[in-house]
Amino acid sequence: MVPQIEVDEQVFKRLQDQAVPFVDTPNDVLRRILGFSGPAAADESTTARRPGNLAKLVDAGLVKPGDRLTHVRKRSGTIYHAVVTADGWTQLPDGRTFLGPSPALRENVGSQIDGNKNWTHDASGKTLRQLLDALTTSS
Structure with a gap:
């Protein structure tokens, strides 16, 4: 208890x-x-949390738990990283986790930004949007 x-x-x-x-x-x-x-x-933890927004990519094997995501700000060249958890959440280097990739990226850059479009999955070199699109076209 x-x-x-x-x-x-x-x-x-x-x-x-x-x-x-x-x-x-x-x-x-x-x-x-x-x-x-x-x-x-x-x-x-008293209860298991619900699956994150990237869980379908993890379940499909397109993304593995621990895979790194990268975002490079175009103007400043600042580089941000996160990892995908086993339950599909997005985890920042400080340990904070976010249900979806957009709130995690917003926390880094300080403004609203589309995480699916702007996080790149390091292992595949594709954006999360490209991976999600591939998942829906193969279904």
């Missing part, structure tokens, strides 16, 4: 303010504030 804690309204509001909407749980925010790297260990 996982221990539970109660927090007052003010603490909960602060956690919400620091959370990435639709991505972070209060535990994710606390882990980040406390300086823990990476996601919670499997035995620390």
Whole structure:
């Protein structure tokens, strides 16, 4: 059984303010504030999370867990990386995970950006969009 804690309204509001909407749980925010790297260990989780947006690529074998994604900003040349998790989430080098590739890329570049179009799968040299398109045309 996982221990539970109660927090007052003010603490909960602060956690919400620091959370990435639709991505972070209060535990994710606390882990980040406390300086823990990476996601919670499997035995620390009370429930399994739903499959991420890249799960269909993992299931089809087009992408393997741990495969690296790269984005290069055209003007500055800044390079960003992420990896695909076994359940199809996008994980940044600091351990934060995102349901889809776009929120992960937005977190890096600071503005809304299409992750499927702009992340390149290192192993294949294709964008996620190209891989997803190949998956739908082969079905």
